[in-house]
């Protein structure tokens with residue numbers, strides 16, 4: 548059996564709109580570990596998740612997960628997948644235990660098996676103390692955990708989570724990362740986010756989507772090798788006579804200048820900036836820089852020239 552997720556020229560055009568939410572997306576990755584799809588709002592992440600989770604049919608193209616065709620064999624695939632949609636919330640007047648139980652019963656488990664699985668899953672997510680509290684009384688982070696507990700309780704070995712950490716405070720988000728990395732050890736976890744730090748922390752593989760196109764896909768190391776610079780400098784203002792000999796100067800919508808460059812040049816520029824009294828930071832190139840660079844390169848090639856202010860705008 549092929550243990551892969553394969554997409555071939557997946558395209559989605561909604562209704563009579565001309566915009567392609569997905570534009571001929573093709574890739575093939577092992578269906579194991581954690582795959583993180585990153586991209587700005589409106590780039591097509593949710594559309595791709597919904598197609599792969601059999602909630603939506605593509606306009607054209609095809610996809611298979613572990614050899615099962617997403618469009619032709621949705622029933623067969625549904626037994627193996629579980630999804631937490633973007634912005635989903637547990638039903639307010641139910642408790643976490645009732646939420647997980649009803650999901651399991653709906654998936655066809657017997658009452659006793661559902662009870663056992665629900666308790667186990669709630670414990671795993673440290674929701675034991677809240678099992679019988681109404682969902683509406685729980686914090687945003689705990690509400691998300693309830694939904695993750697539901698998918699985790701099932702037998703599904705492919706889990707889709709569409710922006711599970713959006714809107715969470717930084718502490719809850721980090722707690723969530725532990726949960727997600729645990730899940731990723733046993734099941735293929737397909738995650739979307741616009742927090743690039745999250746992708747950097749969790750992903751075995753990362754896909755970059757922009758304007759419905761898959762710009763790049765690979766491990767963090769593979770993506771790093773897409774650009775030849777290894778230092779990123781950020782400065783609030785740019786002295787008029789600053790010359791960058793070996794590097795790329797990128798200016799965001801927020802007016803911040805980012806210079807991607809090589810080690811020696813980074814040190815030379817640092818000295819110049821210090822002389823001029825310009826404040827700056829210097830760091831190894833992060834996924835945020837890579838994203839910024841690749842998306843800009845792609846939009847230049849496409850000739851739409853849309854400058855991006857921040858990776859997540």
Ligand SMILES: Nc1ncnc2c1ncn2[C@@H]1O[C@H](COP(=O)(O)OP(=O)(O)O)[C@@H](O)[C@H]1O
Pocket residue numbers: 561562564566567568586587588589590591592593594595
């Ligand atoms: N149900 C829909 N009907 C029409 N257009 C849609 C629908 N869902 C998404 N879109 C459009 O498709 C594009 C991609 O959206 P989406 O997949 O939600 O992106 P993301 O999840 O990356 O924010 C956007 O231009 C969005 O406005």
Ligand SMILES: [Mg+2]
Pocket residue numbers: 592593594633709710
């Ligand atoms: Mg979305």
